[in-house]
Amino acid sequence: MAEDSSDITQGRARGKLLLPDQVRSPWWELGRRLLLAVAILVVTVLLVWIDRGAYVDGNDPTGRVDLIDSIYYTTVTLSTTGYGDIAPVEEHARMLNAFVVTPLRIAFLVLLIGTTLEVLASQGRDLFRAARWRKHMTSHVVVVGYGTKGRAAVDTLVNNGQDRDSIIVVDPGAAALQEAHADGLAVVTGDATRQDVLRRAGVERADQVIITTDRDDSNVLATLTVRQLNPEVWIVAAVREQENVALMRQSGANSVITSSDAVGRLLGLSSLSPTLGSVMEDLLTYGEGLEVAERDLLVSEVGRQPQRLPDQVIAVVRDEKVYRYFDPVVTQLARGDRLIVVRPAKELPWAPRPGTHDEDLAVEDD
Missing domain, CATH: 3.30.70 (Alpha-Beta Plaits)
Known part of the structure; x- marks a missing residue:
């Protein structure tokens, strides 16, 4: 299982747990922030306008504050510019500024620097979700390798009642990470022959492990590592060549599937008897x-x-x-x-x- 050299997998060989993101449209996020900013502006303008008698405009001979002054005062206050030409003079207005306008100002500033805060919040949220996942994840299924066979195995499990939240994928590839997240699955990126990677996937508490990479030697090493960490787990492993079945069983696999032989038999049956081949394909196809x-x-x-x-x-x-x-x-x-x-x-x-x-x-x- 060679490490993927693309940017998306750099630094992830240690087995970082990555949960699928809750995808939202960037336009939705932008619109939400704009609406919140406008709402804060409108609320603050209304507060100042309704209580305009408690404010004094130093640039107006009469000292009165009108609607334009309220909008002006709101913008310079929320942006922390604060020229000081308009100021609250009544005690209740000053208290309102301290306990209402100030929190609104903070919220407005949060929106202005929302991109940076969103990144920080996202990192904290990911850490919290990962910690909560590890705490509650028991009796789950670990799928090593998310290629064609791994995806088919997951689809079969899900179609037969397995919860997606109880399945975790271990794979070092960038493509596998994206596809597994698109399918709503948690992913540990890294080499499944390493104990620290499998520990992050919770192999010690897993009920089943499905091992299906593209190389028989990697499958054997992964099986040995899984069996060392969890002597009781049920291991289903795939091999490409029939001659490696005995080695896979000796490594600790409970069930071994020979992919090349299975395909070859199906091809042979379809050649000898097209109807028999179609029946066998029907048995192997879920939902039909x-x-x-x-x-x-x-x-x-x-x-x-x-x-x-x-x-x-x-x-x-x-x-x-x-x-x-x-x-x-x-x-x-x-x-x-x-x-x-x-x-x-x-x-x-x-x-x-x-x-x-x-x-x-x-x-x-x-």
Whole structure:
């Protein structure tokens, strides 16, 4: 995972946490500030004009203050110019200037130097958001590498109910940073083979880690580092070459996906049987046609054969082992089993079929 040399990633190899910005139009920000400035001016002018009898104009023989004088006094006061030719003489007017006009003057000055203050406020806000994120982020998903495979993995998680706020991306690239932020994801920029970078992503408290960079050696090193920091986390890793699967498993990955072999098999199936290839592509495409899903066994399904269920069961998970639906071990379904099924995409993958949502799950007794 080579470091990106572009300006946007300079100084970020240490794993700085960057949360997605709340994007607002610059015209909206400019208009908001202008409206606030005009509002302060209008309010101050009205205060002086309504109480004009308590002010004296030193340049007017009569000493009276009119509307033009009120506007003039407001502008020189809010800008702190203060020529002194118009001044409050009554006690209540002076108190009004001290406790009302002075705060308005401060607010007006803040607007004048708003750009600098906005930068400082933004930095402080980012630090606060990052600290709050680290405090509350537990049982989250860390995605190492935000290329094509990483984005597809995140989309699948989100479409199956995972909250975007519980996903964080680790990637050193400028393009990945921009794309992840555009997708509403938090990002730690840096090399995922370094412990300090992974710690900033909260790997020690994560439930799952998905490792999908473009290089098998980087994936292996990242897997080793993740496993060292969190011996219990579930790691799913991608490799490009089949010969690296065993090495990836030895490094600590619970599940290994061979991307080049998977694509090659799909190409071969599509060549031998276009219809079979289209079905396989349908199974791999979220939200259309058929979906492969895992769900709990229902009480009403205990003791039944997998082939007799409304869902098309293709495998049964029992005691953390996967059995094909025709395996004699799972001829009768038992409490605690989980089912791997093929069902219509319109149904929630993690839920029972329609009409059975209120049934109890067949979980094992403690």
